[in-house]
Amino acid sequence: MARGDLSGKILKLFREQPAGFVSGALLSRELGVTRAAIWKQVERLRQRGYQIEAVSSKGYQLLETPDLFVADELAADLGNTRIGRQLVCFEDTDSTNVQARRLAEDGCADGTVVIADRQTAGRGRLGRGWVSPAGVNFYGSIVLRPPIPAVEASQLTFLSAVATREAIAACGALLPTMKWPNDILLLGRKVAGLLNELDAETERVNFVILGIGVNLNMTADQFPADLRYPATSVLLETGTPVLRLTFARRLLQRLDHWYQHYLQDGFEPVLRAWEEGCDLVGSEVEVDCRGILRRGTVTGLDSDGALLLRTAASPRERILAGDVRRLS
């Protein structure tokens, strides 16, 4: 459902009258359509799980909202944020990153967000897939157009990790940890993955797409048996289901906070927050750099987000991309 369509506008008017009925006459006047058209939309909303009471002398009353990604619902509590000023929600799509790229190429605004209930071709890195069943998780992509040179674009991966970690932490008592560069773990199991894509010329970024997948209410039987690393969901770790709409709002707010901070103060604060959440420093690791294995002790992150290793060959080896496996 796109932000601003008829059913979205009806929901907005319901929300403005949270304690009472909204008459069919008022709805039809405000929205400039017939009362029959309003009735048809109300029926559609009911089919999607909205509980709407209709009383002939009074009108309609919204009793319960389902946990679906609806642009107007999401926008309601976002306030005046840059992230989410344009929101597109799909019930079904191939990949939110693909859709976000399409919008970005058509010139969409900085901060545009694409969210889906389900992805049929969810993407991981290096041609891998992302398992994306309906109704349980968060799959979203954010288009950013920061005024930075292309070489700094990888900093935004860390920004999205910090914001996602905070949004997950707010779901329960557990504090996730970061795994360089793009995984977020709960008790050592992958709960979220990030896939950031860049479109740039040498001197400047045209756009970056922050792809974020978070396993919220996924159950054990929904994970395939052949995952690369142990995986989990917030529900599996905390025992409490997460309201996806609330999670999505919180995530967009955290992203907005960190993006503003980044544009004003640069990468340093993001890097510090990322390091705070990472428990790799001092550990012995093996990094698979597209088939070439590097082994060493993690000494920290460089100012551009590269992983720093002390190896047998060098006291300061910079790793720009790869899969990290902890050995100690």
Ligand code: BT5
């Ligand atoms: C990632 O790749 O971790 C990036 C995942 C990004 C997904 C989001 S969802 C919204 C947006 N739209 C997209 O199409 N993608 C982004 P990578 O590090 O390559 O990990 C992929 C590997 O993780 C797979 O090969 C599986 O082994 C495993 N995996 C797949 N689905 C998973 C899931 N739901 N939870 C945990 N692990 C998973």
